[in-house]
Amino acid sequence: MKKRKIPLSHLKTKLWIFLALAGFLIILSLLAPLLCPNDPFATSAKVMNQAPCKEFPMGTDRYGRCICSRVLMGARTSIFSAVSLVMITFVAGTVLGLIAGWFEGVADSLIMRLADVMLAFPQMVIAIAVAGILGGGMGNAMLAMGITGWTIYARLARAQVLSLKKEPYVQAAKLSGCNAFTIMVKTLLPNMLGPLIVNATTQIGVMMIGIAGLSFLGIGVTEPQAEWGSMINLSRSYVQLAPWAVFAPAAATVLTVMIFNYLGDCLRDYLEVGGKE
Amino acid sequence: MIKYVGKRLLHLAWIMLAVSFLTFLLMYLTPGDAASKKLSAQGVAVSEEVLMQTRENMGLLRPFFIQYGDWMLHAMRFDLGVSFKDGFPVAEKLWKGLKNTAILMVVSILLSLLAAVPLAFLAALKKDSVFDHGIRLISFVGNSIPNFLISVLLIYFICVRAKLLPVVADKSVRGLILPCLALSIPIISRFVRQFRAEFLEQLGKPFVAGARARGVKEFYVLRDVFHNASINILTIVGLSVGTLLGGSVVIETIFRWPGLGKLAMDAITNRDYPVIQGFVLLTCAIYVTVNLITDISYHFIDPRLRER
Numbered sequence: 259m260k261k262r263k264i265p266l267s268h269l270k271t272k273l274w275i276f277l278a279l280a281g282f283l284i285i286l287s288l289l290a291p292l293l294c295p296n297d298p299f300a301t302s303a304k305v306m307n308q309a310p311c312k313e314f315p316m317g318t319d320r321y322g323r324c325i326c327s328r329v330l331m332g333a334r335t336s337i338f339s340a341v342s343l344v345m346i347t348f349v350a351g352t353v354l355g356l357i358a359g360w361f362e363g364v365a366d367s368l369i370m371r372l373a374d375v376m377l378a379f380p381q382m383v384i385a386i387a388v389a390g391i392l393g394g395g396m397g398n399a400m401l402a403m404g405i406t407g408w409t410i411y412a413r414l415a416r417a418q419v420l421s422l423k424k425e426p427y428v429q430a431a432k433l434s435g436c437n438a439f440t441i442m443v444k445t446l447l448p449n450m451l452g453p454l455i456v457n458a459t460t461q462i463g464v465m466m467i468g469i470a471g472l473s474f475l476g477i478g479v480t481e482p483q484a485e486w487g488s489m490i491n492l493s494r495s496y497v498q499l500a501p502w503a504v505f506a507p508a509a510a511t512v513l514t515v516m517i518f519n520y521l522g523d524c525l526r527d528y529l530e531v532g533g534k535e
Numbered sequence: 536m537i538k539y540v541g542k543r544l545l546h547l548a549w550i551m552l553a554v555s556f557l558t559f560l561l562m563y564l565t566p567g568d569a570a571s572k573k574l575s576a577q578g579v580a581v582s583e584e585v586l587m588q589t590r591e592n593m594g595l596l597r598p599f600f601i602q603y604g605d606w607m608l609h610a611m612r613f614d615l616g617v618s619f620k621d622g623f624p625v626a627e628k629l630w631k632g633l634k635n636t637a638i639l640m641v642v643s644i645l646l647s648l649l650a651a652v653p654l655a656f657l658a659a660l661k662k663d664s665v666f667d668h669g670i671r672l673i674s675f676v677g678n679s680i681p682n683f684l685i686s687v688l689l690i691y692f693i694c695v696r697a698k699l700l701p702v703v704a705d706k707s708v709r710g711l712i713l714p715c716l717a718l719s720i721p722i723i724s725r726f727v728r729q730f731r732a733e734f735l736e737q738l739g740k741p742f743v744a745g746a747r748a749r750g751v752k753e754f755y756v757l758r759d760v761f762h763n764a765s766i767n768i769l770t771i772v773g774l775s776v777g778t779l780l781g782g783s784v785v786i787e788t789i790f791r792w793p794g795l796g797k798l799a800m801d802a803i804t805n806r807d808y809p810v811i812q813g814f815v816l817l818t819c820a821i822y823v824t825v826n827l828i829t830d831i832s833y834h835f836i837d838p839r840l841r842e843r
Contacts, residue, residue, distance in 0.1 A: 375553040382781020383818045387811055390803030391565050467681040471785055474683045475800065487683070494687045498695050508684050515679040 269528045276521040283514060284341065287333040296324035298331045298484055310502055317502040319493055325506050331484040332507060335396065337514060339479075340466035343400045343407065348458045351408035355415025356442050359423070370416065373409040381406045385468060389477040396469075396485075399478035403468045410457055418450035452529045460522035463515040470511055486511045536834060543827055554819045555610060559603050561815075562808050570595055573619045575806065615813040620805050625813040628798060633817065636787070636794035640779050642711060643718040644772065650719070651726035652768075656761070658727070659734035670727060677724030682782045686717040686789045714790045718782050722775055729771050733764045766836050773829035780818045 286293070301321040310317040316326040358369040381403070388402035422428055431445045470487030472478030479485035481492070486507040493503035570589040590596055597605075609616070615625035658670040693699050693713065700713055737743070737760045746756045784796030791797065795814060802810035834840045 371553075375550055375557065378550045378554050378819050378823050379815070380777030380780045380818060380822050382778070382784065383815065383822075386781065386784050386799065386803070387815045388561065390800075391561065391808075391811065463679060470681055471683055474681075475785060475788060477803065487681075490684060490687060494690070497687070497691050501691065504687060504691065508688070511684065512676070512680050515681075516676065519675070519679050 266528075266531055269524065269531055273521075273524040273528050276517060276524050279517050280521050283333070283337055283517060286330070287337040290330040290334045294324070294327035294330050296327045298324060298327035299482055316506040317500060319489075319500065319503045320496055325489075325503055328484040328489060329486070329506050329510050332486045332489060333510065333514070335479055335483060335485045336466055336470060336487075336511070339396055339400055339469055340462050340518075343404055343465050343469070344458050344461050346400075347404050347407035347461075348411050348454065350404075351411025352415045352447075352454060354408065355412040356419055356446065358412065359416040359419025360438060360442060360446070366416070369412060373412050376406045376409050379406055382468060382471065385472060386475065386477065389472050390475075394477055394480040396479045396483075399469050399472045402472065403465055407461070407465065410461070411454055414454055414457060415450060418453070419446055422446055422449055456522060456526045456529060459525050460519065462518040463522070466511070466515055466518070539834075540831060543830060547823055547827055550823055551820060552607075554823075555607055555816060556603065558812055558815045558819075559606055562812055563599065563602075565808075577619065610816065615816070616809040618802075618807055618810050620802075620807045620810075625809045628810060629795065629813050629817050632793065632795040632798040635792060636780075636783050636796065638711070639714055639718065639783060639787070639792060639794060640776070642715045643722065643779060644775070646715055646719045647722040647726055647775075648772070650723045651730055654723075655727045655730035656734055658731050659738060660757075662735065671731075674724040674727040677720055678728065680721065682717055682721050683785045683789065685720050686713070686786060689713050689717055690789075710790075710792075714786050714792050717789075718779060718786050721782070722778065725775070725778075726771065730764070730768060733767045733771075734760065737764045762836070766833055769829050769832060769836070773826050776825045777822050780822060 295315060301323055316324075316329065319325055319328070354369050358366040384406055385399075385402040388405060389399050392398040392401070428441065428445055431441050436445070469478055470485070470490075473480070473485045473487030474491045476488070476491065479488055481488060489507040490504055490511075493500065493507075497504050570586055570593055573593070574585065574589060595602070606616075613626045615629070617624055618628060654670055658667045661667050690713070694701065700709060740763075743756055743760060746759070747753075780795075783794060784799055786792065787794045787796035788800045795817070799811060799814040801807075802814065
């Protein structure tokens with residue numbers, strides 16, 4: 259089988275482009291309040307279901323709210339919640355995995371058995387149940403997605419620690435009297451971050467879709483706060499009157515998820531090729 | 536083999552025990568106790584006296600572990616209590632919903648396999664061709680679209696604009712088309728990606744080059760590639776059941792399909808806790824059982840495992 263080799267520099271350029279795009283989206287979401295052409299919460303009976311025009315670049319919804327402004331504010335909710343959720347689960351999972359892998363014994367059994375049980379719940383099922391029971395809100399939606407989210411990193415980190423443990427340099431660190439914390443942070447962590455970060459990047463899209471799904475069902479971020487999933491849910495009932503009210507948040511969701519997913523793919527390819535060369 | 540199955544069954548039992556405990560704990564920790572939840576779900580005005588009486592009747596004044604033990608012993612006999620809303624047994628409601636969800640899921644999985652296996656196989660054979668790139672692009676985009684969005688787009692283009700199908704799913708074959716499509720499209724996209732990688736991995740193995748060099752007919756080479764890839768394909772399909780179970784909640788709510796997911800969403804709206812509890816327990820049971828069956832079926836596909 260012929261293998262076409264993709265040069266490392268090519269992958270690097272792609273990686274930088276998508277890193278820049280993702281960074282741009284994050285900055286955009288942080289600056290959203292400054293960029294809104296109109297007040298995203300102001301309702302108006304005069305401009306209900308207005309088609310896109312100069313004043314309202316993406317039209318208005320049933321309540322006469324500016325969709326462009328709401329999509330921008332929604333970026334803040336969606337991107338911010340997904341990125342921070344991934345960061346929290348990443349840190350929590352990695353720490354637990356490190357502890358389980360390094361100390362083994364009771365800590366290992368406890369943490370990994372808990373992870374096993376969590377994996378028995380299909381992620382969206384438990385998220386829907388938890389968010390539904392706790393009631394709406396971004397915090398609850400994030401909690402609902404995070405309950406099972408940490409297990410990926412914990413399992414991966416533990417497996418890495420178990421294989422790294424046998425490496426001479428880790429043994430050397432241990433014999434030279436470093437305490438467990440120093441070994442974990444200074445010796446183990448830098449050598450296992452690659453795959454963990456790739457996983458975290460691909461999880462951003464998953465979490466975004468998950469939180470949007472909860473909001474779509476009405477048990478995640480709730481009105482009047484702007485969020486893409488709940489915007490699509492509200493406007494789908496009058497989609498024949500104002501299709502732009504569905505398409506604007508829909509396009510925003512798909513584009514954002516695509517950018518973060520592609521970033522994850524680039525990162526994985528880059529680390530795989532870079533690791534070999 | 537029997538020893539292995541026994542070990543796995545024991546593991547499954549312990550996982551389900553832990554799952555049932557967590558599910559019970561979740562309900563126990565929610566604000567407001569079950570008595571007031573039950574009364575408010577039925578729309579009864581709550582006075583302290585009525586509340587105490589209901590608590591007494593529901594056995595809520597007993598210690599936590601006794602309550603859990605009691606609930607679990609009943610759950611093991613498929614008695615999941617009665618719905619707060621209408622007093623129907625939860626198990627009966629779940630059973631009705633399960634039948635409808637099963638139709639949806641089985642059709643969706645079959646559809647996904649029928650679409651994904653040939654596409655992935657062709658893409659892997661014609662690696663880096665235009666076809667391969669096209670398939671990869673489509674599956675990448677399909678992977679990035681949430682299933683609720685696919686449903687809304689399908690409804691808009693097929694029902695509202697083209698007026699080809701009704702929006703609300705009735706139980707005819709026509710009613711099945713849209714929910715199944717909405718459920719399968721993300722799954723097909725993921726399958727294509729993962730199956731293609733799997734086929735490529737097998738095609739790159741030395742046995743393929745060896746067989747080709749010996750002049751073995753391409754058909755037999757590909758048959759072996761397919762057979763070897765089928766173990767991982769099976770794992771991927773088994774794991775996708777979890778996604779399908781979660782996705783069916785969204786899809787059934789949108790298309791008003793009277794399955795488990797719709798039941799769960801209605802229960803959430805009505806704060807009907809025993810039904811939610813039953814739903815979580817049942818979906819977990821389905822998920823772990825399906826994955827156990829996939830694990831066991833490796834033994835039938837891979838003869839090397841039989842000897843262990």
